[in-house]
Amino acid sequence: MTQGSAETGRAGPSHRSVEIGTAAATAAFAAIVIAGSLKAGMGWGVEGPQAGFLPFYIGLLILAASAVNLARAFLSGRGGKLFAEWGQLRQVLSVVIPSAVYVGLVPVLGIYVSSMLLIGLFMKWLGRYGWALVLAVSVGTPVLAYVTFEIWFLVPLPKGPVEELLHL
Numbered sequence: 001m002t003q004g005s006a007e008t009g010r011a012g013p014s015h016r017s018v019e020i021g022t023a024a025a026t027a028a029f030a031a032i033v034i035a036g037s038l039k040a041g042m043g044w045g046v047e048g049p050q051a052g053f054l055p056f057y058i059g060l061l062i063l064a065a066s067a068v069n070l071a072r073a074f075l076s077g078r079g080g081k082l083f084a085e086w087g088q089l090r091q092v093l094s095v096v097i098p099s100a101v102y103v104g105l106v107p108v109l110g111i112y113v114s115s116m117l118l119i120g121l122f123m124k125w126l127g128r129y130g131w132a133l134v135l136a137v138s139v140g141t142p143v144l145a146y147v148t149f150e151i152w153f154l155v156p157l158p159k160g161p162v163e164e165l166l167h168l
Helices: 017-038 053-075 087-108 111-126 131-152 161-165
Strands: none
Touching: 017 053, 087 111, 111 131, 111 161
């Protein structure tokens, strides 16, 4: 566990370590973009730019920005300052992790069932609401979304096995 600065005495990651981690993550993202652009072709063809032309240069800009951020993290004098306490980061992750799972579940379960699960989880776990309200809102909200988008606006949203079973 990384300790905060001596002036605060609280535990948590330092500003410098978070900035270095963020710069490394964005550099890795840039490398993926650049590699994909090279695969797609980033040159100039007979009909104009190839599919990877613009993403390649955007990837280079992201990589350059990551290098600048990394250099600033090493050169700044705030290496020991506390970024956030572990408890604060836990609160952020209690929203980020379920949201990421939700995004992963949408292609598998469809948007309606995934939304019911996410809303129900947030209401019960984070909001500590009673089961009656949790069930009413977590079922009612996707039903309202279905009626609004699928029936009124005729905009199909991702469906899963439950919607297939119900012929929706």
